[in-house]
Amino acid sequence: MKKLGALFLSIFMVMSVFTTAHAAEKPVGVWIDGTEIKLGNSNPVVEKGTTLVPMRPLLEKLNVNINWNKKTQTVTGTKNGLALSLTIGSTTATVNGEKKKLEVAPKTINNVTYVPVRFIGETIGYKVEWSPALRTITFVADTQAAGSTGFLWKVENNGNTVYLLGSIHVANDKMYPLRPEIEAAFEASQYLGVEVDISKIDQAEIQKFILEKGSYTDGTKLKDHVSADTYNKVTQLLKANGLAENAFDSFKPWVVTQGVSSLQMQVTSYTADTGIDLYFLQKAGKLNKPIIELENTQLQLNMFDQFSDGLQEKLLVDTLGSLNQTDNTSAAASLDALSQMWMQGDEESLVAMTKAVAQEPEYYKGLVSDRNVNMVKHVKEYLNSDKKATYLVVVGALHMLGDDGIVTQLQKDGFNVVKQ
Structure with a gap:
C-alpha cells in the first residue's frame, strides 16, 4: 500500500x-472549447485515415449557421464572413468560393450526415488533434x-x-x-x-x-x-x-x-x-x-x-x-x-x-x-x-x-x- x-x-x-x-x-468523443459534443449513438467513424463526425452537432457547437439543400444534398455553413459548403458524396468542398479537395467525401449513415472533422475544424480556425490511443478528437484554438x-x-x-x-x-x-x-x-x-x-x-x-x-x-x-x-x-x-x-x-x-x-x-x-x-x-x-x-x-x-x-x-x-x-x-x-x-x-x-x-x-x-x-x-x-x-x-x-x-x-x- x-x-x-x-x-x-x-x-x-x-x-x-x-x-x-x-x-x-465516455472515453470516446469530440472536445471543443473544453466541452464534449453530445453525439448520442452517432459515434465518429474513420475512413481511409480520415475521421468523420455527425455534421449538425459539430457545426452547431462551432456556432456555424447551417443551411441544408435537400435537393442537391449540399450543406452550407456561414460564420463571421466565412462561407463553406460540402456535398454528400463529393470530395470537392468550397471555402469562400474557393474549391478545396477532401480526402473523404461527406456521407449519410442511418439518416445522419457525416463530415470530415479536420477539414471543418481547420477551416473554422482550430488546430485539430486526434489521439488514436485515447480515441479523442480535440479542437485547439489558434490563440493558444x-x-x-x-x-x-x-x-x-x-x-x-x-x-x-x-x-x-x-x-x-x-x-x-x-x-x-x-x-x-x-x-x-x-x-x-x-x-x-x-x-x-x-x-x-x-x-x-x-x-x-x-x-x-x-x-x-x-x-x-x-x-x-x-x-x-x-x-x-x-x-x-x-x-x-x-x-x-x-x-x-x-x-x-x-x-x-x-x-x-x-x-x-x-x-x-x-x-x-x-x-x-x-x-x-x-x-x-x-x-x-x-x-x-x-x-x-x-x-x-x-x-x-x-x-x-x-x-x-x-x-x-x-x-x-x-x-x-x-x-x-x-x-x-x-x-x-x-x-x-x-x-x-x-x-x-x-x-x-x-x-x-x-x-x-x-x-x-x-x-x-x-x-x-x-x-x-x-x-x-x-x-x-x-x-x-x-x-x-x-x-x-x-x-x-x-x-x-x-x-x-x-x-x-x-x-x-
Missing part, C-alpha cells in the same frame, strides 16, 4: 478543480500559440495589489507557455500565495496521517461499509491492474476513491510535477520569493474524512463508473477537456463545472464554499494590510467564480476585481 499511497498523494493536490466525481463518463489564457484577475486596495490566478493543479507540456500577463503578474509580486506548498510536503508524514485517518481501527473492513456491488467493482479493478484484490480492504471509501483516481492518472500525460501551482512554486524558490500557504494538507485530507458515509460511497461509485477498465482512458479525456478550458480561459465552462459540483450540497460545502470563506479572508487581509505589497494568489480555478467564488465574494464586499 505504500506505493499506492505515494501515487494517490498527488490527487489530493488537484481536488480543487479536477474532481473524480465529475470525470468524463500566444500562451495559455488561464483565469487571472487583479484587485487593488490601500496601496496593495492581489493577482488571483485560478489554477489547474495537474498539467502537461501543452499548457505552456503561459500568456505574458500571467508571467508579468508573478514578476510584479513580492509574495506567492498557494493552497499548500506542495514543493515542501513531507510525504512520510502525510502517508502516516492518511493511514491514521483513513484506516478502519474497529476491526471492520471496506466491504462492511459499502454495498456488495461497490466492493465487487473495487476488487475487479484491483485485479485488472495486477494488484491484490484485498489491497484496499483496510481503508475508508474516501481513501479508496483517491487510489482509484491514481490508477486513472497513470495512463495520462498529466502530472502535478507540471501543474500550474508547482510551476510558480519552483520559480519562487529560485528567486527566494516568500511563499504563503492559505491552507494545509491536513485540512484538505480532513475534509474528505469528514464526509458522510453515504457521500464517501457515492464518490467512490461515481469514480468507478467513470473508469473504463479495459483501456483506462476516461481520466485522460476528462483532463484533456479541463486543460482546454484552462488554456482558453473558458469562464462559461468553469461556472458550469462549479454548478455541477453544487448539485451535491455536502460535497460542494466541503470542497468549495467552506474553503472559499477562509481564502477570501486571507485575500482581504492582504488587500487591507499596510505593507503596500503585491501578491500572486494561485488556487484551484473552481474556487474563483459562481455564487460563492472568491472573485464574486470580493465584488460583493465592494472590491473592484478586474479581469486580466
